[in-house]
Amino acid sequence: MPRFYFDTREGSKFIPDDEGLEFPNLDAAEREAAEAAAEIGRDRLPSGDTRDVTVEVRNEHGQRVLTVRVSIEIDRVAPPPVAPGGLT
Numbered sequence: 001m002p003r004f005y006f007d008t009r010e011g012s013k014f015i016p017d018d019e020g021l022e023f024p025n026l027d028a029a030e031r032e033a034a035e036a037a038a039e040i041g042r043d044r045l046p047s048g049d050t051r052d053v054t055v056e057v058r059n060e061h062g063q064r065v066l067t068v069r070v071s072i073e074i075d076r077v078a079p080p081p082v083a084p085g086g087l088t
Contacts, residue, residue: 002025004022004023004032006020006032006055007056008053008056009055010052020058026065029057030057030068037054040055054068054070055068
């Protein structure tokens with residue numbers, strides 16, 4: 001069974017995967033990468049620790065075969081709108 005490596009980038013922080021995991025094919029590795037990126041994003045993005053999470057998947061030859069990216073963008077209206085009746 002092929003081995004895939006899931007390197008993670010959280011903002012400027014890079015975490016290489018030196019062990020990898022075995023999956024029957026690239027589709028299964030892609031699902032794992034998407035789930036991992038979503039989980040990291042769910043935990044870190046709303047707290048403002050980072051705005052982008054990327055999982056780069058390498059095959060057993062060290063070649064990048066896919067990238068999954070999760071990001072969040074927040075646009076605040078400035079100045080904040082005034083509520084009806086002048087209440088903020």
